[in-house]
Amino acid sequence: MAFFEIQDLSEEATWPYPSYDDSLSFEGNKLRTAIALANEQIQNYSLEHPESRGMGTTVVAALVVGDKLIIGHVGDSRAYLYSGNQLSVLTMDHSWVSEQVRLGFLTEEEAAHHPFRNVITKALGTRDQAQADVLEMDVAVGDRVLLCSDGLNSMAAEEDIARTLARRESLEATCHSLVELANQKGGEDNVTVILLERQA
Structure with a gap:
């Protein structure tokens, strides 16, 4: 399961990879790095298995540290x-319609029925750097x-x-x-x- 893969990768995370973000906690950086390592592994697999070229996936992951919740995500999960x-x-x-909503070109209702609603703008495995958005908050x-x-x-x-x-x-x-x-x-x-x- 992807959960265990991300968990394993977070334990392997070392810096500088890709870089340490001072605006995030140590754990937030660790989660972002684990997702970056997962992206790298998917790309390497695609290179070694031509039938899998172009494959990609989305990810949303949570790390709980005491009262703190850390979320990392790429794509539309x-x-x-x-x-x-x-x-x-x-x-x-990370989708085309969400970007159009943020820019004011589409409403939420229009986005929900738009023919491009399934077009994502960021995914693991599709580019060298698919840096995760990371959010930290108390729960x-x-x-x-x-x-x-x-x-x-x-x-x-x-x-x-x-x-x-x-x-x-x-x-x-x-x-x-x-x-x-x-x-x-x-x-x-x-x-x-x-x-x-x-x-x-």
Whole structure:
């Protein structure tokens, strides 16, 4: 699984690779470096296996250190925070439509139905440097962090995701419910869901 690969790579991370960012914690730099190493491994695999040339993948990864949550991502896989009955998107998609929304050329509604909505602008394995965006924040007891592929958020509305999280089922049951939700809404893509909860 990709999770264990990123975890293994974070343990191998040394500097300077690609460079140390003083605006991030040591752990934030370690996560960014692990993702950069994963990118390098995917590229090397493609070079050694011609049938895999051009392959790429998105990634969203979380590292929890005490009260601190560190998120790293490349592509359009997302991280959400569910806190105080509110759902917030923590990541910004690396996609053509998201860039157009940020520039004011498309609305969120137009982006959701645009023919280029699946065009991503950054992915692992597709370029030498696919530097991850890294976010660091504090999390409170009871907060839930959802990591998912676009197979969930491209199918299910955020209100439906929030309603599912609000039921406060076990983490495993909630993950099953979210996958089922995406499938009920059309299930046009693979759905990967990971859910974390900050314990006391």
